[in-house]
Amino acid sequence: MENNYLKDEFGCLVFNDATAKRYLDEDSFRALKEVKEKRIALDGPLAEKLAVALKTWALDNGATHYTHWFQPLNGLTAEKHDSFLSGVEDDGSPILSFSGKELIKSEPDASSFPSGGLRATFEARGYTAYDCTSPAFLYKDENGCVLFLPTAFCSYTNEALDEKTPLLRSMDYLSEQAVRSLRLLGDEQTDRVIAYAGAEQEYFLIDGQRFAKRKDLAYTGRTLVGASAPKGQELEDHYFGPIRTQVASFMNDVNRTLWRLGVPARTEHNEVAPSQHELAPIYAPCNIAADQNQLIMLVLKRTAKRHGLVCLLDEKPFAQINGSGKHNNWSIGTDKGVNLLKPGKEPENNLIFQVFLTAVVASADEFAPLLRECSASYANDFRLGGDEAPPAIVSIFLGQDLELLVERLSEGKDPTHNDRSIIDTGAKTLPILYKDNTDRNRTSPFAFTGNKFEFRMVGSNQNISESSTVINTAVGYELSKFADFVEKRTDKEAAIKEWIQKTLRAHRRIIFSGDGYSEQWREEAKNRGLTELKTAVEAIEALGSESVKELYRASHVLSESELTSRQEIKFANYGSAALIDAKTLSHMAHKSLLPAANRYLTLLVKETEQYTGSTYANKTLEEVSKLIDEAFEAVIALDVDIAKAKGLKGHELAFFSRDSLLMDMKKVRSPLDKLECLVDKSYWPIPSYGDLLFHTN
Ligand code: ADP
Numbered sequence: 164m165e166n167n168y169l170k171d172e173f174g175c176l177v178f179n180d181a182t183a184k185r186y187l188d189e190d191s192f193r194a195l196k197e198v199k200e201k202r203i204a205l206d207g208p209l210a211e212k213l214a215v216a217l218k219t220w221a222l223d224n225g226a227t228h229y230t231h232w233f234q235p236l237n238g239l240t241a242e243k244h245d246s247f248l249s250g251v252e253d254d255g256s257p258i259l260s261f262s263g264k265e266l267i268k269s270e271p272d273a274s275s276f277p278s279g280g281l282r283a284t285f286e287a288r289g290y291t292a293y294d295c296t297s298p299a300f301l302y303k304d305e306n307g308c309v310l311f312l313p314t315a316f317c318s319y320t321n322e323a324l325d326e327k328t329p330l331l332r333s334m335d336y337l338s339e340q341a342v343r344s345l346r347l348l349g350d351e352q353t354d355r356v357i358a359y360a361g362a363e364q365e366y367f368l369i370d371g372q373r374f375a376k377r378k379d380l381a382y383t384g385r386t387l388v389g390a391s392a393p394k395g396q397e398l399e400d401h402y403f404g405p406i407r408t409q410v411a412s413f414m415n416d417v418n419r420t421l422w423r424l425g426v427p428a429r430t431e432h433n434e435v436a437p438s439q440h441e442l443a444p445i446y447a448p449c450n451i452a453a454d455q456n457q458l459i460m461l462v463l464k465r466t467a468k469r470h471g472l473v474c475l476l477d478e479k480p481f482a483q484i485n486g487s488g489k490h491n492n493w494s495i496g497t498d499k500g501v502n503l504l505k506p507g508k509e510p511e512n513n514l515i516f517q518v519f520l521t522a523v524v525a526s527a528d529e530f531a532p533l534l535r536e537c538s539a540s541y542a543n544d545f546r547l548g549g550d551e552a553p554p555a556i557v558s559i560f561l562g563q564d565l566e567l568l569v570e571r572l573s574e575g576k577d578p579t580h581n582d583r584s585i586i587d588t589g590a591k592t593l594p595i596l597y598k599d600n601t602d603r604n605r606t607s608p609f610a611f612t613g614n615k616f617e618f619r620m621v622g623s624n625q626n627i628s629e630s631s632t633v634i635n636t637a638v639g640y641e642l643s644k645f646a647d648f649v650e651k652r653t654d655k656e657a658a659i660k661e662w663i664q665k666t667l668r669a670h671r672r673i674i675f676s677g678d679g680y681s682e683q684w685r686e687e688a689k690n691r692g693l694t695e696l697k698t699a700v701e702a703i704e705a706l707g708s709e710s711v712k713e714l715y716r717a718s719h720v721l722s723e724s725e726l727t728s729r730q731e732i733k734f735a736n737y738g739s740a741a742l743i744d745a746k747t748l749s750h751m752a753h754k755s756l757l758p759a760a761n762r763y764l765t766l767l768v769k770e771t772e773q774y775t776g777s778t779y780a781n782k783t784l785e786e787v788s789k790l791i792d793e794a795f796e797a798v799i800a801l802d803v804d805i806a807k808a809k810g811l812k813g814h815e816l817a818f819f820s821r822d823s824l825l826m827d828m829k830k831v832r833s834p835l836d837k838l839e840c841l842v843d844k845s846y847w848p849i850p851s852y853g854d855l856l857f858h859t860n
């Protein structure tokens with residue numbers, strides 16, 4: 164029989180329940196399961212036993228080191244490897260150990276991770292704490308084998324310095340408020356409610372050697388110059404098109420690695436832009452999905468290298484064609500397996516669904532700036548609001564049937580029943596297809612897709628924890644208001660209906676099913692009183708609003724100092740990213756592009772001397788010379804602003820970058836892109852868009 168990767172290898176590098184059962188005694192196994200299910204802290208003796216089991220399993224599989232793996236606020240993951248070696252016996256043999264204490268807690272030096280001022284006022288110490296609800300795994304490749312322990316990262320004074328801690332807090336908060344609400348709705352069974360995420364990951368795959376010739380890609384992850392190739396995505400021939408051999412071989416490798424790591428990679432296809440692809444795993448509880456998404460990004464990058472390719476995760480690597488996003492599919496379900504966002508056959512009679520739907524609608528309207536903010540970054544700004552990604556205005560798409568339901572509920576009318584209609588293909592041999600409750604609307608930032616909401620503003624490079632945290636917290640907050648309202652009343656059913664009605668009436672302005680890309684929507688949104696936070700800088704500012712502070716205060720998801728620190732870090736990240744872009748562009752212009760254009764100019768001068776009558780040489784000379792001067796002047800102006808920017812920090816640098824550096828860079832790029840189209844290709848020192856995007860076989 165042939166080896167079947169999926170059947171034989173799935174999860175072989177994960178300390179899942181099946182493995183735990185083999186390495187733990189029965190009592191410890193049961194105790195561990197309870198800790199995970201009830202989400203209680205892992206205690207001393209059990210931690211000791213688990214540590215021994217993990218160590219034995221890791222050593223059996225070739226591991227030499229372990230690492231606490233965490234997600235600091237720099238958007239990356241961090242790891243510090245320690246070997247299992249704790250000493251040497253008298254006879255020279257190694258002593259290998261791993262204690263419960265080492266499993267639960269570690270103390271990496273926190274001083275080089277962003278803390279947004281938390282460290283300055285408090286302590287430099289940082290701690291990582293093991294999140295046993297997300298499975299430990301072995302990262303094994305040609306460079307060795309390491310036991311990875313997913314952890315949270317916080318300061319000496321309990322302040323979260325990472326993405327995971329608030330996410331876990333938000334999952335607990337949402338669960339509490341949802342269970343409280345479910346009790347009022349007559350559900351006595353549910354003990355916990357789980358928030359799920361399924362992240363669809365978009366990326367570009369380009370040739371490694373061509374990548375190496377582009378300083379902009381190497382330093383910033385995106386191209387800062389580059390004229391469009393004659394062909395872009397206008398023929399719509401790439402989306403879902405046949406996958407080319409080199410890419411198929413890469414994907415096969417990626418899938419295999421992910422499956423071994425227990426990441427259920429499921430869907431893969433070509434995306435809209437040339438050389439753009441997507442990978443989606445099966446959804447999981449938010450914290451596990453976030454860890455798995457980090458792993459997916461890591462595996463994509465490392466596997467690409469092995470295939471002589473480079474995986475670009477930046478949100479907008481190329482101008483004029485689609486950027487990359489990461490759709491965060493979000494839903495909530497009970498520990499008994501009921502999806503609370505499933506409308507069922509009769510949504511008009513499904514009070515539970517109506518309450519949860521109302522809470523999501525209200526949360527999106529009340530906390531629209533926060534939803535915008537959680538996906539805001541310097542790089543994602545080049546994508547959001549463009550003609551491809553959801554606009555920077557937050558709205559919800561529900562689809563015709565549910566919109567009608569909301570309309571009737573908010574007007575206090577009895578909802579009507581809609582039969583699911585059938586899609587008639589007209590061909591007798593084809594199966595009968597029932598229509599989904601919703602059609603698709605790709606222009607909506609937050610779309611209901613049958614039994615989940617798809618939040619589409621997240622950038623391809625971002626950690627999904629942040630958007631999951633915001634959605635969990637905001638929806639939990641609306642549910643808390645529901646429970647507060649209904650608990651006080653004796654006539655529960657009337658109170659529930661009243662809450663649904665008044666809440667939908669107050670917030671239905673956020674529902675929009677039209678074309679989110681259109682200019683009319685901007686106007687209409689303004690009339691509806693919806694805010695448009697055009698750039699990340701404005702969005703980050705919104706973190707300081709009273710309503711956001713109140714949300715985090717009430718939910719205990721972020722303390723005020725944590726919130727302020729996050730805002731500071733985001734401003735700083737924005738400014739740093741912009742400044743790196745600006746410096747890179749200046750370097751490229753001075754050291755490579757302008758000299759190249761000038762060499763070509765010299766050639767043209769010679770040619771015009773030799774063939775005085777050549778219209779081509781004369782005209783091109785004139786044009787090239789003019790563009791070189793224009794580009795040079797623009798670079799000088801950029802340099803002046805770079806010098807100014809170096810004296811600025813945080814908030815000030817972010818605003819200055821947006822208002823000055825970005826404008827300067829546009830002015831540099833425009834003549835350079837025109838030059839690229841005029842200068843002899845053999846003189847142009849960097850690969851073109853065509854070279855980068857149309858290469859794989
Ligand atoms: P769609 O066709 O609506 O994009 P897919 O079935 O392709 O949906 O799934 C897209 C992503 O959404 C996948 O990662 C999938 O696992 C995830 N997903 C599916 N159902 C849910 C759910 N109930 N909660 C969260 N994510 C989900």
Ligand code: MG
Pocket residue numbers: 363490617
């Ligand atoms: Mg989708």
